[in-house]
Amino acid sequence: MATETHAPVSSCVDSHGGAIGMPQLCPDWMGNQIFWLVVTLVVIFFILSKIALPRIASVLAERQGTITNDIAAAEELKQKAVEAEEAYNKALADARAEAGRIIAEAKAEMQAEVDAEIAKADAEIAAKSAESEKAISEIRAGALEAVKDVAKDTAKEIVAAMGGKADARSITAAINERMKG
């Protein structure tokens, strides 16, 4: 480092090796600096443009491609999941509709049976009540005749017991008259 030369090395360095003025402005060194700078820049340029930059560009492009592919795959899987959910929901809705249909059918069947039974029972009841009505009216007619006969006989007997003599025709007329009222 330290030079022991005490003769001025150049116009820019004093005898002690110290700088005279600003070393930046020393014209003696500029050729050297410019030459080595140009060499350096050319070397760096070739390193960058031949090796480094294409490599980094390809790595970045590859990564971008990988990311894009992964995102596309994820998108596809998501689509599939949505489709599966839709299918599931559809199956569920179908099953519900089927169940509803079966229930409605069963209800209708049962209703029809019940209706038929009710109609049958109604008819039976109607027949029975008509029969009963007939029997009652017969009984009633029979009873009326019996009452008439009894009343005739009784009236004849009563009239006879009173000492009167009543003919059958007038008694019957009288009784008919009474029973009407």
Next chain:
Amino acid sequence: MATETHSTEAAAEGSSLVFHPMDQFIVKPLFGDGPVGMFTITNVTLWMALSVVAILLLLVVGTSRRAIVPSRSQSIAELAYGFVYKMVEDVAGKDGLRYFPYIMTLFMFILMANMLGLIPMAFTTTSHIAVTAVMAVAVFLSVTIIGFWKNGFGFLSLFWISSAPLVLRPILAIIEIISYFVRPVSHSIRLAGNMMAGHAVIKVFAAFAALLAISPFAILAITAIYALELLVAFIQAYVFAILTCVYLKDALHPHH
């Protein structure tokens, strides 16, 4: 850095304060004491070669596995790539992407040279006007040639601001032309100046550290400025690259 010489000199002078903040920028041959010729292998050569090695390690060795899930070094390499690529695309537009490798070269070289320059005892190649001026002039000439090649004389409409009132346009054109030719100057001095100033300030505080009374403060200041310089090292590389993109945009689309 010739520190031994200085310490003996300082001892001889009987002074405890030694300011040689510019000695770190001296270019010297790596082998022998001869004069610095054009092809001499110097500390410039060494530190530029180290920046090439650093770029090689980060962008080539670091990405050699080409992993889909990147390792740390590959992440950093991809980050640097994406950072510059997006910058070129956003600022210069899609058709500026043709020039992406050139801008990436400039950005990576400046970034690595700045960062390596922050290693103690290192030589900062980007602190020299000669280095930054070559890059800035190269950018200036390239974008000017690209501008004329892509747009013909339509490139001159860059200086004729059609959105301004007609009276103002000639004045603005003069200002625009001056600012256009000042570009390489500001472009190169900004970088070299930032690098030189930061390193010189660190060196000055390092000299103060020799005084016992203020050495804790000086060391603290060195630490703080070092942190700032790390930021500056990145920001200056970024600024250089983004200005290159802006100039490229002007060349590709000169119409305001």
